Amino acid sequence: MANILIDNVSYSVDGSKNVLATSLSLGLNLPYFCWHPALHSVGACRQCAILKYKNAEDKKGKIVMACLEPITDQLRISIEAPEARQFRAGNIEALMTNHPHDCPVCDEGGECHLQDMTVMTGHNCRRYEFKKRTHGNQYLGPFVNHEMNRCIQCYRCVRFYKDYAGGKDLDVFSSHDEVYFGRQEEGALESEFSGNLVEVCPTGVFTDKTLKKHFTRKWDLTDAPSICHQCGVGCNIIASERYGSIRRILTRYNGDVNGYFLCDRGRFGYEYVNSPGRISAPARKQNASSWILSAEEAIADIKKILGASNKKRGIGSPRASLESNFLLRRLVGPDHFYAGIPRAEGKLLRRIVALLKNGKVKTPSLGEVKDYDAVFIIGEDVTNTAPMLALNLRQTARKGPVELVKAMHIPEWNDAAVKDIVQGTTGPFYIATPHTTALDEIATRTYRAHPDDIARIAYTVAQHIQTPLPVADAHPTENPSSSAEAGRTASPRSDIETMTKSIADALLTAKKPLIVSGTSLYSQPILDCAAGIASALKDKGKDPGLVFIVPEANSIGLAMLSDQFLEDAFEKAGPDDTEEEPAEPDEATLIILENDLYERTYKTQADLFLSRHKNIVVLDSLENPTTRQATHLLPAATFTEADGTIINNEGRAQRFYQVYIPDNGVRSSWKWLQGLLADQSPIATRHFDGILECLVLEFPELAAIATLAPAAGFREGTQKIPREPHRYSGRTAMHANVNVNEPQPSGDADSALSFTMEGYAGIPPPALTPFYWSPGWNSVQAINKYQIEVGGPLHGGNPGKRLFEPVAAQLSVIPSAESSPAASPQAIPPSFTPVPGQWLVLPLYHIFGSDPLSAQSPAIKERMPQPYIALNDTNAAGAGILEGHFVEVLLNGQKQRLPVKLNAGLPPGTAGLPKGLPATTGLPFPFSITINSALHD
Amino acid sequence: MEQPLTRHIKKDGSWLTLKEYEAVGGYQGLKKALTLTPAEVTKTVTDAGLKGRGGAGFPTGSKWSTVPMGPDAPAIKYFIANADEMEPGSFKDRLLLEGNPHQLIEGLLIGAWAIQARFSFIFLRWAYHQAAKAIAECIREAYEAGYLGAHIAGSDFHLDLSLHTSVGRYICGEETALLNALEGKRANPRSKPPYPTVHGLFGKPTIVNNVETLCNVPLILTGGADWFIKLSKTGEGGTKLYGASGRVKKPGLWELPLGTALREILEEHAGGMKDGYRFKGVLPGGGSTDFLTDEHLDTPMDYKSVSAAGSRLGTGTLIVLDDKTCPVGMVRNLEQFFARESCGWCTPCREGLPWTTKLLDSLEKGTGKMEDLDILTFQTHYMAPGNTFCALAPGAMEPLQSALKLFKADFDRHIHEHKCPWNNHG
16 A cells, blocks of 8 residues: 555555556546556556656656556655646647547547547647648458548557457558558458457547447447357447347456457357347248237247147257246246257266366456466367457466566556566466467467377376376377377377476466366366366465356356256157157147257257157247247347346356347247246246246255346436436437337336436446446546446446355366266276278367357358368378368268368367358267268369 | 777778787777676776767666676676667767777677677668678678687687668667567667666667767777776766768868867867858757757867756767758758657657647748747647657757757748748758
């Protein structure tokens, strides 16, 4: 702590920060551009100038930059001194010499940090009378628009893009007043995090291209606090609507989760919500005909069927909320509720839940990941399976070197100084995956192997850490045939011994080693060995972390609701034998919640299963092969039209809120299911909080979800929290073509938010914060005012609740030689031996494409790969197959012609197919295929 | 008058070969240094009072003594010669580089020994082609003779030296921008602290010294600190290369005792003003120093005295302004240079200098207004030392702020007459 004087007012403050961050945390308005709470200080823009006095006698003071000035005890500064104010206004005036006066037509107008800072400094009269410099703009792909004339050269874009996110294709060119921020040549920005430029840029150089397609000013948007549904990480977002369509996604700051950033799948993958392919009305379908029904008709109709059915089966979904899954389970009964995922995935998720519940190692939040100082990634292509985790792991990699710099009394916030000293060095960072990944470039060492051998490596590392060794010999054995064919990838045993030892040593040397693993290779031994390493480190007195990556937004929540999976449903429906189809489907009614079975299993299997049900009720938002087979179709809300709770990979339960009320038949799934429950259960008439109550009663371990946010009855004083800013315009006019009367705003019985601009105007509870705004702060940087200290927790605490904390005693994690039930560790598999003539196909994940919903967003579609097959290059060469050749493979019963990409990283005998593309949907990885030879044409 | 720095430089434009340099006592300073401890070498240089000849005038020995030494110091350290001479009006290092590169190499070697550096670079201005040839050849000779590489002169001292030819940006002469350029990054200056002496090139301890500074080092080692101090007239130590350009009878470069009076340089060595021209003012140390006028002609040209007169010794190369040259035009020309050479990192320099240039341009075109002078004055405060990231823009403001004071009437005439009264340039 330090006592300082700002404009003769005394404050007691944290001595580890700089003067700018401290002033902002104190609520003082000091303008800035190049400083960013996550990117720290470089002193480029000179906007945060203040006067610093030597001592009490010094009346003159000296101009210094607040962002580069450390807090020291008895520091005396002035923000308001005329000299400082004049300098800051002059600096804005200088910036404005080249900034176009195009605010009215600029996408940033109304939420522009430059506008806010200009007003703050008081500069308003232009003395500059010469021509402004102009630049050409570049096409930067489907996500980000470029308008370089507006640039004020704060360098934040390149500092985020290159230094923070590891991007390669955005840079600063030229010099003096012609510096240019862009790509070497036009083209889509390659970084998975390019969309953050939209928020990092203090003005309108980089703007959201998807918003531009249907532009709306910030003040005209209806916003709601939401959670990203595009992967299992659960980033906090603000989703915004106007005229019945979602216009954009912004970061909703949560220091425990995604902080200030989002990945591009999360930011731009929302467009499917506005798809013309949305199911908008309930329908009954028979043969090729379909009838639109009213909601009441549809509910009555389905209730009649349910009453007549002798069997009901419900298929839940990892992309549906806990509430929706729970009500389906209630409707069909626990015995007939199946988590809508394959058993192979379900068992892994159950295992992860067991490890979260009973493990002794902490699973850090996404935000906490940055605090670790050594990393071992086991079997995950993190950039594609949990992009924001990859972004934070890049910061983790810098942790060790930055700690060294701090030891030299250079504060971590002095980013320019830190970078000059660190010079791109990274801390211990190890990656074991079957193929090259984007994070390889920061890795100390990478290891490429089949999933079984990755598990064995991880096991050996655990053995090195844990003494005495529990199992004598589990080293991957050399494979003579494969090493003869591909000596490059097969490592001699002594190499493996050295590598595993060095990994173990590095993890033991670190204070806080972090182990990252997940479900993407469908290998339980990998999960177990990851947990084994973490727990061995804990035993050695370390403070380790263990992060599991899961595939979907609510994978963990779903796995907690059921231990029955798709195969269980298939088996119950009838013998798995296509030859002997029953003459008549049984009277069973199948209810499928937000799930396309054809994504989850082979087409033949899905066809057979569906054919065994006379009535198929499908609740979903977009048409897909499953909805096409429905007898009853109910239009389900996406995350933007529903309230709900999901649980992320950390075991953090988080609430998302409906953004707007659609003017068609769309309802949240849980509301439909509630309707179907009517007359049977008191739950049918309850609002959202009532459903939570019932859920918690049945699943006491989920008790925290009832306390994630204030209940619907919550009021600030007497007021609800408005979803619309007080400057929202057009309410009286926007529907005038329909009715000149101003309609009464819709009520919201399910939450403390209202669908209006009227209501509480202050800072609401963090879980209910729909947008950031503060007087004088119209841009996203108004977030400063919502935080206890800038870059720190929100007033009221970061939202979301962790359901699991480490326990002292834990279940066994180190795998043994005997195989055992799914709740306990599996045996270590033998080393992988390629079968001649066969290729073992592993899944390759793509941030753009592997998530089927976001893949239906136009902007994301432009960035998706075309279907391809990746082959180990040596094996391919042996078969006479070269890069770019086409091969024919039998996938899902269909012959497909795919171009070949050679991949030196893939282990011998393996191939890779992109996961989740239309051409590869429903494939149960890993599986074997044969390839005869290249097709010649 | 002793001219230890330049007396061996040949008049025919060729450089001293290794043999020729050794014949006049070359590399004796190095041999002497290798018999001393690094700390003793640094002390000798400190005692001699040698100050940086690149413009800032920082004491060389003090700089060296901030480098981490001893067993815990980083194993890799760097020693760099800043030969990126791009200060407007300066051409002093060029003489040393083209005429006697071995003297510089010897200085580098001694400095490298003093801080125990392992690698060394000469960062050379792009346009100095002749110097590049000379240096490359001398480095080759020095390697062959065992003055560079492993076990230098039979000792346990190793140093590798490379020549780096820059791409011609003024900002590369700023020592931290030079480091970035050498690392292959944008030549933006770095944040200080940390200072390069602790975290410099590739994050390792690094000394960057000006060419003239380093060429003095072998002389100090052989002649001793006392001898060196006595070379100067005013006790700041050594000789100085003074130059003069502009409408003087004999523009040129002379090695004179440090502290030689401005008048002596102008009138005796440069031969006074050309016939028909009258002295109006002078930039005493290159383009980024304040004007001095008649009243300052008796100022001794050393660091302290020129500062006291309101300017800086800088590089010690005078740019003389005569009565038939427009002072506004001269300043405009300088500001145009500085605006172009801004790296574009900090706002005042990047945006302020072009605005300044445009205002001066409009004065020259006769479209200036009285308010423009207020803006120009504001700019000189806006870009004052400490307000910008490095010293480029404050340096650029020095000729402008002094011209606004000393030649105010000339600025006013441009506005009242709606044209440049000299009108002898475009």
